[in-house]
Amino acid sequence: MKNKDAFKCNCTTIHQDIIDSVRSNMPSGEDLYAVAELFKVFGDNTRIKIICALFQSEMCVCDIAKLLNMTQSAISHQLRVLKKARLVKNRRDGKVVYYSLDDEHVKYIFDQGLAHVNE
Template identity: 45%
Template sequence: MEISKINAEGDETCEHLGLHPEAVARAAQRVGALAHIDALAQLFAAFGDPTRLRILTALRDGDLCVCDLTAVLGMTASAVSHQLRLLRNLRLVRSRKAGRVVYYRLDDEHVLNLLAQGEAHVQHY
């Protein structure tokens, strides 16, 4: 019994919809339970941008100010600030002020863990 086949465009198509109703019900329940799926998509989009990922990686070892980040990344202060604003809005980084200097750090251990898990996955192959 053929369950799937490749169509003329090279895409796999399903011959029998609902072949595994229990598995479909479990998956639908999990997808429906993710009320915050848009926020999750934005989080992963932030990690998908090389510049933002470089900023997050630079902050792994501790606090840096915008000037430090411009030196590390070879970018203008306004470009770095723009990316930091996006990362702060997604709660990936936080800031603290010391006099007139604003320092940035990873928001919490979850961000560090996401970076570490991503690196481990990429290096696994």
């Protein structure tokens, strides 16, 4: 066996036709991984609050820290994660750095999520 992980499932195969069909129509593994990584960014209470706050207004780091009653450091770390995921962008004005949303999909994704939990 070339791949040591090739047979993790020892079930009797029931619907090979479905398995083959589904497999051939799945997005690439890289795409799926990237999507999971994206949703992981949404899946944190602090980050979802930051995102939700930025729907209304651009804010500086200290504003967000005050709003959420958290340390400047914690917020800064999370803004870094959000920026890496290309969900927020920032601009510097003197000592102050302002963050705002950087994606048109974010609001839509958030709203659909909210719709689900409120259904």
